[in-house]
Amino acid sequence: QQALQLLSSLDYGPDGYFFVYDLEGRVLMHSRQPELVGQNLWALRDPQGRPTIQQLIHQARAGGGYV
Numbered sequence: 001q002q003a004l005q006l007l008s009s010l011d012y013g014p015d016g017y018f019f020v021y022d023l024e025g026r027v028l029m030h031s032r033q034p035e036l037v038g039q040n041l042w043a044l045r046d047p048q049g050r051p052t053i054q055q056l057i058h059q060a061r062a063g064g065g066y067v
Helices: 002-009 052-061
Strands: 019-021 027-030
Touching: 002 027, 019 052
Parallel strands: none
Antiparallel strands: 019 027
16 A cells, blocks of 8 residues: 555656556556546557457566566
């Protein structure tokens, strides 16, 4: 809980912020859209139809990187 609080307070301009999901796609913390906390966004897709959160979680499980 302390880590989520700390991450939510960090801000680095218009595109510099943190968000945290669990491995099932549930939002644990989003510093710009706190209303999303608790929602499962597993099925969320970008305008090109790509599964946004699934891609993030896949990359995290692979050890990190850019999505």
